[in-house]
Amino acid sequence: MFLDVPVTAAKQRLYRTRERLKERMMDMVQDSLEQQRTSRDESxxxxxxxxxxxxxxxxxSKIAALLERHPELAKIKNERESDDPYRQPGATALHYAAWTGQTESAALLLSY
Structure with missing residues (x-):
């Protein structure tokens, strides 16, 4: 007995409560990801x-202007396929700045 409740009943209640909590957490995570989702349109x-x-x-100056309007651009990964070894899917603008030695561009992108 636990708090005047049989142990098996307490375990069942805990199990059901964990399941409901898991469902709620999954809904919250899904909602949060939807809100943070980057637009997939052409623009x-x-x-x-x-x-x-x-x-x-x-x-x-162009990077600063673009990031001022859309700060998420600093973190978005390029998903376009290319034959160019420097245009790999999964790379961000920071990668491109680093690959070409543009330290000022890289510093600005890191600040976002």
Whole structure:
């Protein structure tokens, strides 16, 4: 007996409570991920490519302008396939800045 409740009943209640909590947590995580989801439309992809080109060329003012409007661009990964070894899926604008030695671009991207 635990608090005047049989042990098996207490275990069953705990199990059901954990299951309900797990369902609620999954719903919360899913809602949170949906809110943080980056847009997958073409304008987002175009803005990402602009950010990448600016990072590669060291155009710090362009990067700053793009990130001011859309700070998430600093963290979005390029998912476009390419034959170019420097245009790999999964790379961010920071990768491109680093690969091309653009330290000012990299520093700005790191600040976001």
């Amino acid at each position: 987002c992809a175009d803005q990402l490519m602009e950010t990448i080109f600016a990072a590669e060329s060291g155009d710090v």
